[in-house]
Amino acid sequence: MEIGMIGLGKMGLNLVKNLLDQQVDVTAFDLSATARSVAQSNGARTVDNLAKLVAQLTRPRLIWIMVPAGKPTDTTINQLEKLLDADDIVIDGGNSFYQDSIRHGKQLATAKIHFFDVGTSGGMAGARHNGNFMIGGPKEVFPRIEPLFKKIAAQNGYLYTGPTGSGHYLKMVHNGIEYGMMQAIGEGFEILQKSPYAYDNAAVAQVWNHGSVIRSWLMELAQQQFAHDPQLSQIKGVMHSSGEGAWTSEEAIRLHVAAPVISAALMMRYRSEEADTLNGKVVAALRNGFGGHAVEKNQ
Numbered sequence: 608m609e610i611g612m613i614g615l616g617k618m619g620l621n622l623v624k625n626l627l628d629q630q631v632d633v634t635a636f637d638l639s640a641t642a643r644s645v646a647q648s649n650g651a652r653t654v655d656n657l658a659k660l661v662a663q664l665t666r667p668r669l670i671w672i673m674v675p676a677g678k679p680t681d682t683t684i685n686q687l688e689k690l691l692d693a694d695d696i697v698i699d700g701g702n703s704f705y706q707d708s709i710r711h712g713k714q715l716a717t718a719k720i721h722f723f724d725v726g727t728s729g730g731m732a733g734a735r736h737n738g739n740f741m742i743g744g745p746k747e748v749f750p751r752i753e754p755l756f757k758k759i760a761a762q763n764g765y766l767y768t769g770p771t772g773s774g775h776y777l778k779m780v781h782n783g784i785e786y787g788m789m790q791a792i793g794e795g796f797e798i799l800q801k802s803p804y805a806y807d808n809a810a811v812a813q814v815w816n817h818g819s820v821i822r823s824w825l826m827e828l829a830q831q832q833f834a835h836d837p838q839l840s841q842i843k844g845v846m847h848s849s850g851e852g853a854w855t856s857e858e859a860i861r862l863h864v865a866a867p868v869i870s871a872a873l874m875m876r877y878r879s880e881e882a883d884t885l886n887g888k889v890v891a892a893l894r895n896g897f898g899g900h901a902v903e904k905n906q
Contacts, residue, residue, distance in 0.1 A: 608630075608631050608632065608754065608755065608758075609631065609632035609633070609634070609664060609665060609669070610626060610631055610632070610633055610634075610664075610669045610670070610671055610755070611633075611634050611635070611636070611660045611661070611663070611664050611668065611669070611670040611671065612626070612633055612634070612635040612636070612646075612651070612670075612671050612673065613635075613636050613637070613657070613660070613670065613671065613672045613673065613674060613683055614637060614672060614673035614674040614701075615635055615636075615637035615639070615642035615643065615645070615646050615673075616637075616642070616673065616674075617731050617734075617898070617899045618673055618700075618727065618731065618734045619635075619637070619673035619674075619734075620642065620645060620646060620649075621731050621734035621735040622671070622673060622700070622727075622734045622735075622738070622759070623635055623646050623649065623651050624649055624735055625734060625735055625736060625738065625759045626758075626759060627649060627650045627651060628736075629758035629759055631755070631758065631759075632652075633646075633650075633651040633652065634651065634652045634653070634654060634660055634663045634664060635647075635651045635652070635653050635654075635660075636653065636654050636655070636656070636657060636659075636660045637653075640655070643655065657683075657686050657687065657690060658690060661687075661690045661691060666692060666694075666695065667692070667694040667695050667696065668691060668692075668695040668696070669695070669696045669698070669752065669755070670687065670691070670695070670696070670697050670698070671698040671700055672684070672687075672697065672698065672699045672700065672701065673700050673701055673727075674701060675701065676701050676702050676703040676704065676707070676849075676850070677703075677704075677707075680699060680701060680703055680707070680711075681707070681711075684697065684699075684711050684714065684715065687715075687720075688714065688715060688718055688720065691718070691720050692720075693718065693719035693720065694719065694720075694721070695720050695721070696720070696721045696722075696723065696748065696751065696752060697715060697720060697721070697722050697723070698722075698723045698725050698752070699711065699722070699723070699724050699725065699775075700725045700727045700740075701727075702726075702727075702775075702778065702782070702849055702850070702851055703724065703775050704775065704779075704850070704854055705724070705772040705773075705774075705775040705776040705779060705854075706772070707775075708722075708724035708743070708771060708772045708774070708775045709771055709772040711724075711771075712724070712744070712771035712772070713771075721744065721745055721748045722744060722745075722771060723742055723743065723744030723745075723748075723749075723752065723771075723774065724742075724743045724744065724771060724772060724773075724774040724775040725740050725741065725742050725743070725774050725775075726740065726741035726742075726774045726775055726777055726778020726779075726781065727739070727740055727778070728740075728741070728778065728781060729761070729764075729897075730896075730897035730898045730899070731897070731898060731899050732897070733761070737760065737761035737762075737764060738759055738760050738761065738764060738765075739760065739761060739764045739765070740756055740759075740760055740764065740765040740766070740774075741765075741766055741768050741773075741774045741775075741777040741778050741781070742756065742765060742766065742767050742768060742774045743767075743768050743769055743770060743771050743772055743773035743774030743775065743776070743777075744770070744771050744774070745770075745771070746767070746769075746770075749767050753765075753767075778851070779851050779854050779855050779858070780855055780858075782849070782851035782852060782855065783851065783852050783854075783855025783856070783859075783866070783869040784869065786848075786851075786852040786855075786869055786872035786873060786876070787868040787869050787871075787872045788823075788825060789825060789872070789889075789890045789893050789894070790868075790871070790872035790875055790886075790890065791868075792821075792825060792826070792829060792889060792890075792893070793885070793886035793887065793888075793889035793890045793893075794886055796808060796811075796829070796885060796886070796889050797884060797885045797886040797889075799811065800838075800885050807837070808829075808833040808837055808838070809830050809833035809834040809837065812826050812827075812829040812830035812833055813830045816830060824897070825893055825897070828892075828893050828896035828897055829889065829892070829893060831896060832889075832892035832893070832895075832896055836892075838885070838888075839885065839888035839889065839891075839892050840905065841904060841905060842888055842891055842892060842895075842902040842903065842904055842905065843883050843887070843888070843891070843902070843903040843904070843905055844879055844883045844884045844885065844886065844887025844888040844889075844890075844891060845879050845880055845883070845887060845891060845902075845903045846875070846876040846879040846887050846890045846891050846894070847876070847891075847894070847900065847901070848873065848876045848877075852869065852872065852873040852876065853873055855869055856869055856870045856873050875887075876890075879891075891903075
């Protein structure tokens with residue numbers, strides 16, 4: 608089995624390593640020569656432009672895009688439309704807005720190119736081993752790519768979700784839930800910080816993660832972050848957002864669904880840009896832990 612990978616950032620490179628571990632033949636492209644060099648050192652073939660990538664692959668081709676949502680994804684798909692042939696398959700595994708994915712599916716369908724929108728979860732660790740994937744696209748073509756997900760996903764860690772757009776829609780809601788969960792964890796630790804008791808944050812996260820109702824990977828990450836920096840004093844409590852929480856809140860409004868937790872969590876991220884709180888530090892640290900997202904360091 609062979610695949611072309613476009614985008615060798617934190618997620619893309621780890622997916623390449625995962626694919627190679629599963630004996631999938633990978634040809635990779637990134638604008639960065641350094642990123643290409645790293646992928647090559649791990650066993651992937653690399654090329655320095657999209658035309659070469661397409662030329663290297665056997666028809667019908669399978670290409671996975673892992674670049675930032677919005678204009679970078681639009682540009683990549685526009686270029687691929689001109690390079691690919693009928694019956695080739697394109698996967699967008701980034702955090703694209705589901706309406707953009709519907710548009711991309713229609714665009715490529717005019718050239719008889721199959722398009723799948725794949726919500727990718729599990730952070731960098733999931734991309735590297737046992738990932739989680741939510742897959743939208745043409746049902747009749749899905750059996751052709753299912754063996755790929757059987758190789759790189761966790762057990763029961765992939766789902767065909769329906770027509771184009773449904774994969775990224777599900778990932779959007781997933782990320783909205785994630786906003787609320789991290790916000791609750793951050794608020795809890797801030798209450799502990801201001802309590803009359805001198806809690807060891809790392810020890811609290813550890814005990815909560817062993818047998819309690821709120822045990823989770825996020826709590827495990829909290830323990831790791833607090834073990835490294837007990838009060839997270841080395842980072843600012845600025846909680847950046849990728850847009851998924853806003854999209855989820857907007858969708859809830861459109862559907863007249865009450866989603867106060869997700870919406871409030873989004874508002875707190877915006878608020879964090881103006882104030883430095885332990886709440887913000889916890890969420891920023893958790894995002895760094897699972898996704899390698901940048902944190903702002905205190906000077």
